Amino acid sequence: MTSSSALSPALLLPRSCRHGASSMKELQTLAPISPARLPSLLQTMKRPRRTPPSTPPTPQTIHRLHHHRRRRGEKAVSVGQSLAAETPEWVPLDLAESELSLPLTFPTGQTFRWKRTGPLRFTGAVGPHLVSLKHLEDGDVAYCVHGDRPDGAGARSALLDFLNADIRLGEIWEAFSASDPRFAELARLLRGARVLRQDPLECLVQFLCSSNNNIARITKMVDFISSLGRHLGTVEGLEFYEFPSLDRLLAVSEKDFREAGFGYRAKYIVGTVKALQSKPGGGVEWLTSLRGLDLQDAIAALCTLPGVGSKVAACVALFSLDQHHAIPVDTHVWQGQRQMHTFGFEVCKKTQWKCGC
Numbered sequence: 467m468t469s470s471s472a473l474s475p476a477l478l479l480p481r482s483c484r485h486g487a488s489s490m491k492e493l494q495t496l497a498p499i500s501p502a503r504l505p506s507l508l509q510t511m512k513r514p515r516r517t518p519p520s521t522p523p524t525p526q527t528i529h530r531l532h533h534h535r536r537r538r539g540e541k542a543v544s545v546g547q548s549l550a551a552e553t554p555e556w557v558p559l560d561l562a563e564s565e566l567s568l569p570l571t572f573p574t575g576q577t578f579r580w581k582r583t584g585p586l587r588f589t590g591a592v593g594p595h596l597v598s599l600k601h602l603e604d605g606d607v608a609y610c611v612h613g614d615r616p617d618g619a620g621a622r623s624a625l626l627d628f629l630n631a632d633i634r635l636g637e638i639w640e641a642f643s644a645s646d647p648r649f650a651e652l653a654r655l656l657r658g659a660r661v662l663r664q665d666p667l668e669c670l671v672q673f674l675c676s677s678n679n680n681i682a683r684i685t686k687m688v689d690f691i692s693s694l695g696r697h698l699g700t701v702e703g704l705e706f707y708e709f710p711s712l713d714r715l716l717a718v719s720e721k722d723f724r725e726a727g728f729g730y731r732a733k734y735i736v737g738t739v740k741a742l743q744s745k746p747g748g749g750v751e752w753l754t755s756l757r758g759l760d761l762q763d764a765i766a767a768l769c770t771l772p773g774v775g776s777k778v779a780a781c782v783a784l785f786s787l788d789q790h791h792a793i794p795v796d797t798h799v800w801q802g803q804r805q806m807h808t809f810g811f812e813v814c815k816k817t818q819w820k821c822g823c
Contacts, residue, residue: 554610563605567658578688583702595621596698666753668709669786734773
């Protein structure tokens with residue numbers, strides 16, 4: 467407990483919410499809170515205890531699934547290919563740190579498939595491309611494509627689309643700061659925090675794993691699902707895969723997912739995959755078509771899928787369907803917002819798409 471007369475609200479957030487850890491010292495200078503209010507605030511922000519997580523994916527389960535794939539004539543994935551010894555060719559991405567901060571973008575819970583592979587370096591799959599991003603000495607972002615025969619032009623185009631690079635944060639944040647002094651204070655600490663434009667199927671399946679869950683356990687589940695896809699390589703001892711197609715996901719039973727530790731989510735993942743497979747034109751095309759709808763219509767369509775409620779739908783809409791005015795509000799966002807700011811959330815409890823949250 468600090469000996470100062472006031473505490474920063476940032477220090478009251480649950481550990482799982484402190485994604486901007488490098489900014490904590492600066493956040494301590496904003497909006498101090500009297501120690502007398504600390505007990506009541508901690509009580510309102512206390513997360514209910516959950517049942518201990520079930521058994522994580524086992525080697526036996528993964529082996530059985532890969533054996534099933536081989537019986538269907540699919541090539542078994544290789545785990546021996548290593549890219550750690552390669553000398554990557556880093557190419558500038560023409561994005562300054564103020565437009566893309568890797569630490570404020572990737573480990574923040576909007577995607578669970580990118581891994582930290584260096585102090586300021588993250589690696590992940592964008593479609594069939596295995597890509598690493600890092601900050602150069604001047605803060606600008608550079609990328610490299612891993613593999614024996616990388617498609618440099620195709621990978622760059624896919625990466626820029628994934629990063630929403632055509633949206634310039636500086637202009638938007640300048641306009642927001644001019645309208646809201648409180649936002650102007652916080653904006654200087656969060657420059658470069660960018661919303662990604664993920665593949666809709668990949669995003670949907672990830673957030674089906676997120677209900678009543680934490681980032682560490684969600685990541686384990688997503689890693690298991692990713693391992694069903696095509697192996698792209700190994701970077702710094704970490705395996706990377708192309709996200710599996712609907713057809714590959716359809717081959718995995720509810721029992722397989724339960725044995726891998728998904729619990730009740732297994733039913734919803736299997737149900738959603740089957741529902742998507744039955745869509746006219748295919749589930750991938752149907753999901754992509756939601757980008758052209760109004761927010762309320764897009765969320766209503768997503769909520770017809772098994773296990774998809776308003777919170778999951780809002781996350782998918784924001785992180786993959788170009789619905790940038792969607793604001794998913796969970797317990798932590800709700801409590802922090804009530805203590806540090808007000809944006810008219812008094813009539814909105816957690817995520818309710820009907821009020822734009």
